[in-house]
Amino acid sequence: MNDHVNMNVVPDVSAHFDDATNTISYIVKDSDSDHCAIIDSVMDIDYAAGRITYDHADALIAEVQQRGLTLDWIIETHVHADHLSAAPYIQQKLGGKIGVGAKILVVQETFGKVFNEGTEFQRDGSQFDQLFEDGDTYKIGTMDAFAIYTPGHTPACMVHVIGNAAFVGDTLFMPDGGSARADFPGGDAGVLYDSIQKVLALPDEMRLFMCHDYGPNGRDIQWETTVGEERAHNIHVGAGKTREDFIKFRTERDAQLDMPRLIIPSLQVNMRAGEVPTDKDGNPVLKVPVNGL
Ligand SMILES: [Fe+2]
Secondary structure: OHHHOOOOOOOEEEEEEEOOOOEEEEEEEOOOOOEEEEEOOOEEEEOOOOEEEOHHHHHHHHHHHHOOOEEEEEEOOOOOOOOEOOHHHHHHHHOOEEEEEOOHHHHHHHHHHHOOOOOOOOOOOOOOOEEEOOOOEEEEOOEEEEEEEOOOOOOOOEEEEEOOEEEOOOOOOOOOOOOOOOOOOOOOHHHHHHHHHHHHOOOOOOEEEOOEOOOHHHOOOOOEEEHHHHHHHOOOOOOOOOHHHHHHHHHHHHOOOOOOOOHHHHHHHHOOOOOOOEOOOOOEOOOOOOOOO
């Protein structure tokens, strides 16, 4: 895997923070061409009102257009449970291929049942343009990128490594934030620990970009650190914390967490690559399964 690492390639990374969901979306540009990728976009929802809008996605689109960039990829690090993806909206405006981890099939099977989806909901990942397997490589302009399979938070999580930058999704938070929960269906604290070790095995100077930050202890929002910093200081997995320590801590903590505010709409939309489901008349509609989660 680390054969693919090329620290001499330094992509230009532009971060867009969404303060409604504490998500960071990225535009990652090739330093040698005008090609780029967007990682983990956000579609805005006022869930109480059932209203979807596109301010965050429009800001990403405007930046790509103003800089005259060609969008090669729209990447989802995983099926997010706390925000809706704007991937199809962005694709419609800018093109690009939507990619996610191949284990999306497991997520679709699990939540297809939870939401009692009919056969019109395909559980074969066909809503996406590309399903990445562990170690798969792809191009963003002249840059080589690759995906590392990192399950544990969800069964389909991938970390994407592009030159000297890795987009870690929800495998890791900033060193003072620790790690993401591992108690969703298909999640597993021990598996997450093992996946995090794959990230920590990357070169010390590798830049790491978070998908979320919650500004713990009142600090300002941050999203960039390094492998070396995480290995030394991450409060959940750094400084030699053992797998057993991590599983015990993570399991006890997760038992106390409420479900994310937007998990019900997020899963229904994100397991469809960002498309809102429709009723039999073709109207966009979301379900709330009672006691289903
Ligand atoms: Fe997540």
